[in-house]
Amino acid sequence: MSKLKVATVWLDGCSGCHMSFLDMDERILELAKLIDVVYSPLVDAKDFPDEVDIALVEGAVASEDDEKKIKKVRAHSKLLIAMGDCAVAGNVPSMRNPFGPEAILERAYIENASVQQQIPCVVVPKLLKIVRPIHEFVTVDVFLPGCPPSADTFHTALTALVTGAPLDISALTRFGA
Amino acid sequence: MTIEELEQVAKSVCQENEKYDFEVNVCMDLACMSQGADRLREALEKAAGASDKHVLVRRTGCMGPCSSGPLVRVDPEETLYHHVNAGHAEAIVASLGGAPVPELQCDLNDHFDRQVRVVLENAGHIDPEKIDDYIARDGYKALLTALTEMTPSGVIHRITESGLRGRGGGGYPTGLKWGTVAKAGGELKYVVCNGDEGDPGAFMDRSVMEGDPHRVIEGMAIAAYAVGASKGFIYVRAEYPVAVSRLTTALRDTRRRGLLGSGICNTPFNFDVEIRLGAGAFVCGEETALLASIEGRRGAPKPRPPYPAVSGLWGKPTLINNVETFANIAPIVRNGGKWFANMGSERSKGTKVFALTGKIANTGLVEVPMGIKLREIIEVIGGGVPDGHTFKAVQTGGPSGGCIPAEMLDLGVSYDALMAVGSIMGSGGMIVMDDTSCMVNVARFFVEFCMTESCGKCIPCRAGTAQMFTLLSRICEGSGTMEDLDLLVSLCNTIKETSLCGLGMTAPNPVLSTLKYFKNEYIEHIVHKRCPAGVCNMEAHASEVSKEVLA
Amino acid sequence: MSESMGVKTLIIDGQEVSARSGQTILEVARENDIKIPTLCHIEGLGAVGACRLCLVEVKGTSKLFPSCVANIHEGMEVLTDTERLRKHRRVILELLFAERNHICSVCVSNGHCELQALAQEQGVTHISLPYRNPALAVDASHERFTVDHNRCILCTRCVRVCAEIEGAHVWDVMGRGIDSIVITDLHDEWGASSCTRCGKCVQVCPTGALFDKSKIGSDHPKYPDFLPYLNLMREAQ
Numbered sequence: 001m002s003k004l005k006v007a008t009v010w011l012d013g014c015s016g017c018h019m020s021f022l023d024m025d026e027r028i029l030e031l032a033k034l035i036d037v038v039y040s041p042l043v044d045a046k047d048f049p050d051e052v053d054i055a056l057v058e059g060a061v062a063s064e065d066d067e068k069k070i071k072k073v074r075a076h077s078k079l080l081i082a083m084g085d086c087a088v089a090g091n092v093p094s095m096r097n098p099f100g101p102e103a104i105l106e107r108a109y110i111e112n113a114s115v116q117q118q119i120p121c122v123v124v125p126k127l128l129k130i131v132r133p134i135h136e137f138v139t140v141d142v143f144l145p146g147c148p149p150s151a152d153t154f155h156t157a158l159t160a161l162v163t164g165a166p167l168d169i170s171a172l173t174r175f176g177a
Numbered sequence: 178m179t180i181e182e183l184e185q186v187a188k189s190v191c192q193e194n195e196k197y198d199f200e201v202n203v204c205m206d207l208a209c210m211s212q213g214a215d216r217l218r219e220a221l222e223k224a225a226g227a228s229d230k231h232v233l234v235r236r237t238g239c240m241g242p243c244s245s246g247p248l249v250r251v252d253p254e255e256t257l258y259h260h261v262n263a264g265h266a267e268a269i270v271a272s273l274g275g276a277p278v279p280e281l282q283c284d285l286n287d288h289f290d291r292q293v294r295v296v297l298e299n300a301g302h303i304d305p306e307k308i309d310d311y312i313a314r315d316g317y318k319a320l321l322t323a324l325t326e327m328t329p330s331g332v333i334h335r336i337t338e339s340g341l342r343g344r345g346g347g348g349y350p351t352g353l354k355w356g357t358v359a360k361a362g363g364e365l366k367y368v369v370c371n372g373d374e375g376d377p378g379a380f381m382d383r384s385v386m387e388g389d390p391h392r393v394i395e396g397m398a399i400a401a402y403a404v405g406a407s408k409g410f411i412y413v414r415a416e417y418p419v420a421v422s423r424l425t426t427a428l429r430d431t432r433r434r435g436l437l438g439s440g441i442c443n444t445p446f447n448f449d450v451e452i453r454l455g456a457g458a459f460v461c462g463e464e465t466a467l468l469a470s471i472e473g474r475r476g477a478p479k480p481r482p483p484y485p486a487v488s489g490l491w492g493k494p495t496l497i498n499n500v501e502t503f504a505n506i507a508p509i510v511r512n513g514g515k516w517f518a519n520m521g522s523e524r525s526k527g528t529k530v531f532a533l534t535g536k537i538a539n540t541g542l543v544e545v546p547m548g549i550k551l552r553e554i555i556e557v558i559g560g561g562v563p564d565g566h567t568f569k570a571v572q573t574g575g576p577s578g579g580c581i582p583a584e585m586l587d588l589g590v591s592y593d594a595l596m597a598v599g600s601i602m603g604s605g606g607m608i609v610m611d612d613t614s615c616m617v618n619v620a621r622f623f624v625e626f627c628m629t630e631s632c633g634k635c636i637p638c639r640a641g642t643a644q645m646f647t648l649l650s651r652i653c654e655g656s657g658t659m660e661d662l663d664l665l666v667s668l669c670n671t672i673k674e675t676s677l678c679g680l681g682m683t684a685p686n687p688v689l690s691t692l693k694y695f696k697n698e699y700i701e702h703i704v705h706k707r708c709p710a711g712v713c714n715m716e717a718h719a720s721e722v723s724k725e726v727l728a
Numbered sequence: 729m730s731e732s733m734g735v736k737t738l739i740i741d742g743q744e745v746s747a748r749s750g751q752t753i754l755e756v757a758r759e760n761d762i763k764i765p766t767l768c769h770i771e772g773l774g775a776v777g778a779c780r781l782c783l784v785e786v787k788g789t790s791k792l793f794p795s796c797v798a799n800i801h802e803g804m805e806v807l808t809d810t811e812r813l814r815k816h817r818r819v820i821l822e823l824l825f826a827e828r829n830h831i832c833s834v835c836v837s838n839g840h841c842e843l844q845a846l847a848q849e850q851g852v853t854h855i856s857l858p859y860r861n862p863a864l865a866v867d868a869s870h871e872r873f874t875v876d877h878n879r880c881i882l883c884t885r886c887v888r889v890c891a892e893i894e895g896a897h898v899w900d901v902m903g904r905g906i907d908s909i910v911i912t913d914l915h916d917e918w919g920a921s922s923c924t925r926c927g928k929c930v931q932v933c934p935t936g937a938l939f940d941k942s943k944i945g946s947d948h949p950k951y952p953d954f955l956p957y958l959n960l961m962r963e964a965q
Contacts, residue, residue, distance in 0.1 A: 085833055088854050095831060097861035130861065135854060143853040147833030174848035175825075176832025176839070458904065475901065480777035480797045633882065633901065633908030635778045640823035643906040644857050664856060671819040674792055674812075675780040 004053040004162055007039035008083070009073050011066040012093040012131065013059030016148040017084035018042065021056070023151035031155070034162045052077045054161060060086040060093045061132050065125030074138035079161065082140045085147040085175055087133060092147075094131040101127040144169060146177040153177075178435045179442055180321045183312055190313035197233040199273045200252040201225065202301060206239035206384060207419060208541070209246035213262055217247050220266035228270050238388015240301035241292075242285055243541035250301060251277070259283035288539050291558050293520060295528045296504045297544045300388045305423050308430040311391040317436055319510035320395050323402055324444045327510075332403040333359060336506070338514025340526030345371055345462070345499030346574065346603045347679070348525075348592035354496065357486040358404040361494035366406035368397050368448075369490065369497040371467055372413040372420065375459035376575025377626060379606035381530040382500035384542050386413065386420035389504070390427035394450060396503030398437065399510055401448045404496050409450040412467050414457045424452055459576075459630035463678045464497045466632065477632040478678035499604065501530055522548030525591035529602070535572075535609035538563045545590070552586040555609060566611040570694070574603025576623040576630075577683030579690025580616060599690040601683065615712035616695040617702055621649040623687035627680060638681030641672040645688060652699060655706045655715035662699060666692070740806045753795035753806055754782055764808050765817060765846055768883040769796040770932055772955025773892055779883060781817055781846070784808045792816075817850050826857040827906070828864060829878040830935070837936030838946035843881060844935075864909070869919030873930050873940055877909050880937035886910060886929035893958065898923045910937075928954075 008018060018041060024031070038052060039045045048069075055077035061067050074080055085091035096104045105127070109119045134140060144157055153173045160167040194200070203209075203218045218236055225232035240248045245259035249269065258269065258281035265281060272278050294300070303310035311317070323332050337352025358366060370393060374382040386393060397409045413421055428450055431437045439447040453471050460466045461476040468490050470476040489495025505527060509517045518526045525547040531554065534540050538560030545554060555561065555571060562568045570580040579600030581588065588594050592602050610619065628642040648665045651657040669685035676682045692699060701707050706715050734749045740762050747756040752775070757764050768779040777794040784795045787805035795808070807813075824830070824843060832838050864877035884901060887910060891897040898921050902911040912921035930938045932952045939948055 098863035169853050170848050170851045480794055631905035633905045635780055636820050636823055637780055639905055640827040647858055671816045675783055675816050
């Protein structure tokens with residue numbers, strides 16, 4: 001049996017979900033017999049592959065760039081998993097929503113800056129007015145809430161998804177877990 | 178006051194009126210007033226005073242066809258003049274006894290001929306601030322007859338026999354409700370009149386309270402006698418200042434005549450009525466919220482049971498009926514239950530007052546027998562859709578109701594028939610829409626109304642109506658998706674089934690009924706980003722870039 | 729004869745149970761270890777039937793009944809966990825999560841929150857409705873407690889405990905519909921209000937809306953169980 005191609009994607013999040021993913025420790029080695037991580041902040045691939053079996057997405061959609069990325073990921077993935085509360089619910093990145101991006105940029109780059117007070121305008125992507133969970137942009141197949149979902153959650157969920165075993169997500173994790 | 182005294186008063190009013198050869202009735206309802214009916218009346222009085230004819234100029238309540246106002250009716254000829262202003266006064270007075278003023282005459286025979294007036298029988302015929310005018314038209318006869326010749330259970334029997342159902346919207350059998358309150362134990366009981374009319378486009382109850390306030394008071398007094406109550410409240414919204422002042426005058430005059438107070442008509446029956454002003458919250462039309470508001474608490478509904486009939490105002494058994502329901506009582510007591518039951522359809526008896534508004538020639542107040550076809554109300558009585566446009570739908574029941582499409586115009590108006598097509602009778606608002614109305618936008622309008630009028634107590638109504646509004650706005654702005662539509666339907670289902678009170682339970686009706694009959698309009702908005710009626714502005718969608726901010 | 733008049737039997741989820749006349753469906757269900765989800769209801773305070781999570785089906789009618797206020801009657805057959813009810817409960821929970829800014833990960837009540845626990849129990853893994861992201865205040869003017877309106881679900885437990893148990897009626901609801909908020913006195917700052925500082929409202933608050941300032945992080949379990957005992961002791965006096 002050929003290994004399933006797995007990608008992990010990092011949008012607007014703290015990378016804690018990726019850390020928790022790595023916290024599976026030696027159990028990753030077992031999983032590695034079944035999957036290949038073909039794209040991830042943790043590996044050295046630059047472009048999202050054309051065909052991926054499972055894509056795990058961390059982070060909310062907060063910028064124009066995030067929006068492009070999530071649409072590309074969806075187009076090239078068979079199964080899309082929202083990994084963690086930011087991807088599932090917006091979470092911490094969405095806490096700026098009541099104030100709007102201008103206020104946040106002002107606060108970060110002007111009020112709180114001691115030198116070179118200016119809002120960056122080149123290279124960095126444009127922020128969306130509202131930070132939203134990924135399912136508001138693309139269809140999501142599996143939601144794994146948690147901040148972050150525990151290593152056990154990752155292990156159980158991925159094993160189930162790879163082997164086709166039944167999966168009860170609410171028994172594993174919850175918002176803020 | 179006794180029946181003999183009552184007849185004496187009626188007689189003297191008639192004698193007084195006989196002194197005049199002509200009666201010039203000026204409609205002084207809000208719609209005519211806003212077009213200068215008060216200046217018109219002054220001018221008419223001046224012209225009448227200057228002339229040598231014996232002319233009585235009388236202000237009256239709403240005559241009906243508000244869009245033709247200000248209205249003047251000259252009796253005994255029953256000549257109706259429309260769009261009258263103060264400048265016409267002299268011409269009208271001059272014409273009395275001769276040929277009518279041709280340029281002011283209007284032909285509204287079709288409008289009036291199909292109507293049957295029970296609740297509005299006095300509208301346009303009496304001065305609402307003169308109790309004697311009401312007495313002269315059989316006023317308070319029913320109350321005194323009930324007090325002296327009928328037992329309380331006899332009154333309830335007559336109401337039950339009439340088949341009258343609650344006119345506030347629910348359609349609960351009035352006799353049954355009265356019977357329940359009558360059977361409830363306890364010394365102290367209350368009668369409450371719900372005058373918190375709040376549906377957009379509805380003004381039936383306002384017109385009744387303003388045009389014939391004694392009719393409501395008499396109905397309440399008869400109800401109080403039947404159920405054994407000694408205290409009544411009329412709950413009127415403060416936005417109806419004219420109704421409040423007319424009711425206040427009416428209550429004062431009624432007390433002066435001994436028709437309210439203790440030992441009415443030399444019987445042991447005591448009853449008095451107080452007015453309570455509402456701050457205009459739509460939800461206070463819901464009976465438990467209304468009672469909370471009268472008690473001085475936040476106007477929020479409570480789960481039923483217990484029903485107010487068992488535990489209402491301050492925990493006491495309380496009868497609560499709508500203005501129009503009370504307005505039907507005196508004629509039923511006077512003429513008998515069978516007389517009333519002979520009008521209307523199988524399960525909806527009597528007549529119903531509707532407020533016709535929207536894209537229709539004769540906007541205003543009409544009273545029709547139950548069972549009449551919608552088509553007759555709209556095309557004949559209402560005079561059809563004006564300006565060459567075509568009829569699209571009629572919205573009944575206010576924000577709790579639904580839109581009924583053209584192909585269903587042959588539907589007979591009754592509680593059950595309207596319910597069956599996804600709308601409700603409601604309190605009687607009828608908003609006519611033509612091809613320039615966007616049904617998605619209409620649904621959004623009513624949902625927005627429910628959202629702002631939700632009391633906020635239960636989650637499905639508080640948060641659900643806000644979500645419905647968001648989803649409908651997306652569709653109207655051209656950013657809606659088919660998934661949004663599915664979400665909307667699912668949401669409607671939950672709000673309808675789980676809300677605490679009628680406001681929430683019926684809030685999805687405008688969406689569900691437009692989805693049922695005008696789904697293509699939703700699809701046009703979502704798929705083709707196009708509003709068929711040309712109402713919705715889809716530009717927001719075109720400039721999607723606007724949601725990004727430079728970083 | 730007269731004693732047995734007060735005893736009724738009914739069926740809840742297929743289980744035959746007995747009850748006293750006048751009990752609510754919820755009371756009887758809980759006595760028999762049948763779990764019905766609730767948020768606004770709390771033992772020891774008057775029921776308001778507002779959250780609609782405890783709705784149950786009763787055979788013979790399509791209407792749903794709020795079990796916290798609906799009384800039992802002889803022979804009724806109650807269903808507490810049908811697919812129809814589960815769907816409505818999920819939608820209601822989603823409505824709450826989308827209504828205000830419930831960010832579980834940074835909440836003092838993370839791990840001790842009734843809303844969070846119910847979402848998990850009812851299988852809510854994401855919110856399909858659009859988030860409303862309202863801008864709401866946090867009032868930290870009180871020396872001991874804070875109210876964060878972002879996390880309030882308007883269950884009115886605080887309002888009821890303050891009025892019914894403490895007898896102070898400091899809390900009430902202001903505004904209507906989606907704009908409703910709980911307020912202290914006439915919308916005065918909590919710290920400047922007539923609050924007696926008893927802290928009962930904090931203990932009954934199901935979420936992190938009311939919390940004790942001395943608690944840090946998410947270490948804020950609440951202990952509302954004092955209520956029934958308090959009532960019992962008061963009745964005994």
